[in-house]
Amino acid sequence: MKILDWYILKRYIGTFVTMLLLFIPIGITVNLAEKIDKILANEVPFLEVALYYLNFTVYFANLLFPLFLFLSVIWFTSKLANNTEVIAFLSSGVSFWRFLRPYMIGATVVCLGAFILGTYLAPKANKGYNEFIFEYLKSQKKKDRSQQTKDVYRQIADNDYIYVSSFSTKTKTGRDFTWEHFEGNEMTYKISASNIKFNAEDTTYTLRNFKKRIIGVDGDILESRAKVDTTFAFDIDDLTPVEYIAETLNTPELRKFIAKEELRGSSYINRYKVTLQKRLSLPVAAYILTIIAVAVSAMKRRGGMGANLAFGILLAFVFIFFDKIFGTLAEQSDFPPLVAVWLPNVLFAILAIYLLRNAKR
Template sequence: MKILDWYILKRYLGTFTLMLLLFIPIGITVNLAEKIDKILENEIPFSEVAEYYLNFTIYFANLLFPLFLFLSIIWFTSKLANNTEVIAFLSSGVSFNRFLRPYLIGASIVCSFALFMSMYLAPKASKGFNEFKYEYLKRSHKTQETDNVFRQINDNEIIYASRFRPKTHTASNFTLEHFEGNEMTFKISASRLKFHTEDSTYTLTGVDRRKIGKNEDIITSERKLDTVLPFEFDELTPETYIAETLNYSELNDFIEKEKRRGSGFINRYLVVSYKRWSIPVSAFILTIIAVAVSSVKRRGGMGINLAVGISLAFTFIFFDKVFGTIAEQSTFSPLLAVWIPNISFGILAAFLLLKARR
């Protein structure tokens, strides 16, 4: 690499790192100011609070790194333009594509780290972050009830419960149906189901069992039955944030399992899966846009470049959130929803790059 490459690459990585170091403490301070009452009220140990904010840092750095990267590039490239350094580079015979090369090298480095973080580090941090939040900061979450849980738990069995209570590990009007091919061969119903966490067994109350025969059915009733069933109680209604806590291979396995069970949250899980790839890719697109916008010396100086950059950055985030929510709440393709912001801004990047070359 030549002097030009090292000069820009060091500014690229240095400014991005500085931007993270400046904004993350601000985020921690704001969050702590908001949560300090509950932390003191619940007498949470310092070690758990420290671990929570470590997870908080990783979680939000992964979530907002495209924004930090974009603003940092606009910042230092605008300074180069205001100091007429960009003009000096281009006047020396360096083409705009050659000038762009160290930016793309920097984007590759950041993208590689971001991809590793989103696949493995961020899920672990997200798990700790959400568990702490619901354990200490949102206790009402534990009392939620879910009506009409319907699941295919394996290739042959389907279950149903009308009232599912995570806190007490109970459910009402429970039914398990066993199929061989397309024909039901066995059915068990209970007015109440209770899961025992210590040994993973179930107690059924008000039990009716029906064995379906060729000529007639055999029906038996019991007041109470202790048994083992082929599913874990917590698997019936996974937390809405569970996809964020799984690494990429675990997430793919989880999605396949949820598809077989007929989960209504498949689109939400797919959005999380596709974003593991789309967010790092956005580093390249936003890098090109940032360079094209800020490499021109403007009459308003750096302020104009920052204003344009912040507007574009928040438009990108708006697109990302809106289409992600649409996919989660409807039948809109999650793949298309996740990649629309990158595709749209990729076209914008190509247009701005052509304009900057002129």
């Protein structure tokens, strides 16, 4: 039976790699056609463009690998079915479960690779990909919109909270700044300023119309100055991260970042959690889609490979539709990210079981 395993496994991996090599250049061509005007207008150096498309290749492969895997399994299994090879395998006494085993081995190999890619390699590629877009292809207005710039409220330590009513990512300046320090449930001092500016050259902050109030048992101590230069134990960019920041962190870093942002009360917290859950759910989705692909294409149909591919593409787009709808719902509302990300997998797992039982008959 090892011959059967190797026969199917080689086609599983080979067809998947071929599908990637076919579609990635198409993706690069479409992306370049869309962005070539802005690239030329901004006179982007050739090396920057080359690095961007290297990162885009990793980003594209990581984003759509379940779809490519699904279509590749349907493609080569349909060929096996049309050549009556599946019938020959099963007629020789091989059970359908035994026939499915090399597919599961192939899915394990691909999913391990995808897990490593999504956990460590894709975040680095995503960083370069997003930074290129942020630097060369976005207007300043869109850059500001990609960060929280209104009513920024953060917990920066166990007992310290800061707030600015508005923040400019271009000038690194905030308005109506306050810093409140608590001991237990009681505030012990408060710093306020009409304006705070981060000075990147020496990592200091300039506060204008500075006021400090120390709250004491016998009375408060008030201090005020027109201007104060000082240092704080936070970076203004860390307090207002760009919305794509989660995509650029590897999984251990992302877990720590989410824990820190939850304390700070970030409005993007659900978006970060969706990114984390998708990294875990995509490899599982590959298993589910592999089972569905085998169940759909192992039967010899009147329409041949074309019918199997049409049905497979329809299922793939339904899966992507559910994934996008529930992911967006979680990012824009209080819908639990865990449920939103894993629900399409659960629904398609039920479908996989149903199709597999029919295929066995």
